[in-house]
Every structure is written in C-alpha cells, then in structure tokens.
Amino acid sequence: MAGRGGTASGRPTVKDVAELAGVSTATVSFVLSGKGGVSPQRVQRVQDAAKQLGYQGNKAARALRTGSTHSIVVIVPDITNPFYGEVVRGIDAVAQAAGADVLLCNANSDVERERQYLTRFAHSDVAGIIYSPMSVTTAQDPEVRRAVAAGPPLVLVDEPLPDFGNASIGVDNDDGARQVARHFADLGCTTPAVINGPPDMPTSAVRANAFVDEAAKLGLPVDDRVAFAPIRTLQGITEGLNMLQANPAVDCLFAGDDLLAALLMSELVKLGRSVPEELAICGFDDIDWAPLLRPTLSSIHQPKMELGSKACELLLVSPELRGAFHAEVLPVTLVVRDSSAGFRGHAPPARDT
Structure with a gap:
C-alpha cells in the first residue's frame, strides 16, 4: 500500500499534493496547469506542497490537455514504418535536450485522421508542428490551409508541399533515383522498371521521373x-507483380520505398524469379533492416535521424520561420548490397563517365 509520498512505485500523486496543501485535487490541477481562479494563498500552498513532495506531474498528458508551448507535435503517416521511427528519434533527441515534449500523432495511413490532427493542433498553443504528409490531399483542404496559415510554425519532413507551412527538410530525391539508374547501367541491365508510391506524392513523382530520365540518357528506356x-499495401504488391508478369524481360527494378522493395522481392522469389541473378532490385530509404534481408537489399541511404533533428532545430532555434519559406535538402548515397550486386544477367558494357 502507498501512503503519503506516492503510489506503489514511490512517485507522489496529485492526491498527495492536495492532502499536504489542504485543498482539493481539482485545485491542485488548476494550479499546476496554470489556470486562473485560485487565490494566491492556495497557489502558494500547492506550489510549496508539490516542491516538498518532489511532484513532477505528467508533462506529456498535461501538454495534450492544455497545448503547452513546450510541446512539439509530430504527425507521421505510419509509425510502423522504420523510416518514420528513425525520423522521430532525431526529433526527440533535440527536443529532449531543449526540455520540450514530443507529442507523436500516428495518422495510420488515414487521410481524415491526418487532417484532424493538423486542424486540432494548428488551433492550439504548441511550440510547433513537424509534419510528414502522406499525400497532397490534406494540404489542399481549405480548412487545413487556413488553420496552418494562422497557427504555430510548421516544418515539413520528407515531402515538400508548395505554399504550405514555414519550412521543409528533405533529401535529394532526384539525385538518388539517378544514382540507381547509373548503377543498373553499370551492372549491364537492359530493361528497367519502376514501382513507386502514390503519384500525387511529390517524392514519388520526383524519384520516378528522375530514374526514367537518367535511364533513357544511358540507353535504357523505361x-x-x-x-x-x-x-x-496489397494493391501496391499487386500492381508491381502485374507489371513484372506483363513484362518478363525486365531485369532491374527500382522501388521507391524499401518496404515495397522487400515485399516485392519476397513475392518474386515465391514465384520463381531469381533475385538478384536474373532481376536486380534497389530500394530507397536504407532502413535499418535492409542489410538483414535475404538477399540483402541495395538502397539509397537517407540520413533519417538527421532529417528529424534538423526539423526540430528549425522549430526551436529559428524564430525567423515566420518569414520567407525555408528549405533544406540533404544529400543521399547509394548502398550496394546483394539484391543488385549479385546480378548475372549480362556482362556489363562499357559506359562513358
């Protein structure tokens, strides 16, 4: 049993503070959340009791209720995607060092939930919002645009959206896709294909277009x-498999996301396609378990934690965000592993550098 001084874990509670101060738990909550309507004498008693007991409270829960200005809201499409997990780690590291709370909102691939998060927190008093969009649909919603324009600073991560928010931090998607095309050409591949995310996502379009353009320059028309x-999603896997089955001559595949690449690679092996001997595959993101797949997955490495940390630094260190839109683009690198390095379809032709 826990008496005064805390719960069974030893931490003091609101009830403990109320008993020591001689007030109700509601009064304690009002005082500690900064609300008015409490006499100065009672405020002092509550503060003294909280200090004596070492009461810290639950800052994250309090921020959710009050919209604390020490809170940073992070909205991601799908927290189960390892890419976003690393981005959030970078955000959290900077926020913790600055004494700020991180309120993580998982849209769970639901555009309506994403819209609700944006409008709710744009009307709150949080320090800022870090937002990784799942599509342009939400940013085109008039209600969302009005709320964001009048709300706290907003930094976009991974997906630059025109005329939305105050800043963006992303990577050089164009260069990454071109690196993949050159890699396939060096391997001696002749018939490339692309499977990418939703066409209304800026990064999907940039990656696909850059790959197609670079491949054409290298004599590998897509x-x-x-x-x-x-x-x-199952639809994504189905689309990719249907395309490959309709084009059996395809000998190299660029997938715009490591998870999509991994799922397709698994299904292709089940269907008897030899990866990488007959079909080279390369993804994008270089998530942590790309080297653990069999075959290990070639991928474009994104500095995921750095994306998160820089986004958080922009919010906490850059008050000028209310000025002109600020954009940063980080470099990417190709990491070659077995899923492409083991390609044996052709002898590599000479290529001008």
Missing part, C-alpha cells in the same frame, strides 16, 4: 514499365 501504387 517506356511504360512504371507503376504507381499505395506503398506497403
């Missing part, structure tokens, strides 16, 4: 072998 589909 033609109509481009598929866009929701990432990491």
Whole structure:
C-alpha cells in the first residue's frame, strides 16, 4: 500500500499534493496547469506542497490537455514504418535536450485522421508542428490551409508541399533515383522498371521521373514499365507483380520505398524469379533492416535521424520561420548490397563517365 509520498512505485500523486496543501485535487490541477481562479494563498500552498513532495506531474498528458508551448507535435503517416521511427528519434533527441515534449500523432495511413490532427493542433498553443504528409490531399483542404496559415510554425519532413507551412527538410530525391539508374547501367541491365508510391506524392513523382530520365540518357528506356501504387499495401504488391508478369524481360527494378522493395522481392522469389541473378532490385530509404534481408537489399541511404533533428532545430532555434519559406535538402548515397550486386544477367558494357 502507498501512503503519503506516492503510489506503489514511490512517485507522489496529485492526491498527495492536495492532502499536504489542504485543498482539493481539482485545485491542485488548476494550479499546476496554470489556470486562473485560485487565490494566491492556495497557489502558494500547492506550489510549496508539490516542491516538498518532489511532484513532477505528467508533462506529456498535461501538454495534450492544455497545448503547452513546450510541446512539439509530430504527425507521421505510419509509425510502423522504420523510416518514420528513425525520423522521430532525431526529433526527440533535440527536443529532449531543449526540455520540450514530443507529442507523436500516428495518422495510420488515414487521410481524415491526418487532417484532424493538423486542424486540432494548428488551433492550439504548441511550440510547433513537424509534419510528414502522406499525400497532397490534406494540404489542399481549405480548412487545413487556413488553420496552418494562422497557427504555430510548421516544418515539413520528407515531402515538400508548395505554399504550405514555414519550412521543409528533405533529401535529394532526384539525385538518388539517378544514382540507381547509373548503377543498373553499370551492372549491364537492359530493361528497367519502376514501382513507386502514390503519384500525387511529390517524392514519388520526383524519384520516378528522375530514374526514367537518367535511364533513357544511358540507353535504357523505361517506356511504360512504371507503376504507381499505395506503398506497403496489397494493391501496391499487386500492381508491381502485374507489371513484372506483363513484362518478363525486365531485369532491374527500382522501388521507391524499401518496404515495397522487400515485399516485392519476397513475392518474386515465391514465384520463381531469381533475385538478384536474373532481376536486380534497389530500394530507397536504407532502413535499418535492409542489410538483414535475404538477399540483402541495395538502397539509397537517407540520413533519417538527421532529417528529424534538423526539423526540430528549425522549430526551436529559428524564430525567423515566420518569414520567407525555408528549405533544406540533404544529400543521399547509394548502398550496394546483394539484391543488385549479385546480378548475372549480362556482362556489363562499357559506359562513358
């Protein structure tokens, strides 16, 4: 049993503070949340009792209720995606060092939930919002745009959206896709294909277009072998498999996301396609378990934690965010692993550098 001084874990509670101060628990909550309507004498008694007991309270819960200005709201499409987990780690590291709370909102691939998060916190008193969009649909909603324009600073991560928010931090998607095309050309591949995320996502379009353009320059026309589909869904896998089955000559595949690449690679092996001997595959993101797959997955490495930390630094250190839109683009690098390095379809031709 826990008496005064805390719960069974030893931490003091609101009830303990109320008993020591001789007030109700409601009064304690009002005082500690900064609300008015309490006499100065009672405020002092509550503060003294909280200090004596070492009461800290639950800052995260209090921020959710009050919209504390020490809170940073982070909205991501799907927290189960390892890419977003690393981004959030970077955000949290900077926020913790600055004494700020991180309120993580998982849209769970639901556009309506994403819209609700944005409008709710744009009307609150949080320090800022870090937002990684799942599509342009939400940013085009008039209600969302009005709320964001009048709300706290907003930094976009991974997906730059025109005329939305105060800043963006992303990577050089164009260069990353071109690196993949050059890699396939060096391997001696002749018939490339692309499977990417939703076509209305800026990064999906940039990656697909850059790959197609660079491949064409290298004498590897992609033609109509481009598929866009929701990432990491059955529809996405179906779209990719249908395209490959309709084009059996395809010998290299660029997937715009590591999860999509991994799922397709698994299904192709089940269907008897030899990866990488007959079909080279490369993804994008270089998530932590890309080296653990069999075959290990070649991928474009994104500095995921740095994306998060820089986004948080922009909110906490850059009061000028209310001025002109600020954008940063980080470099990416190709990490070659077995899923492409083991390609044996052709002898590599000479290529001008």
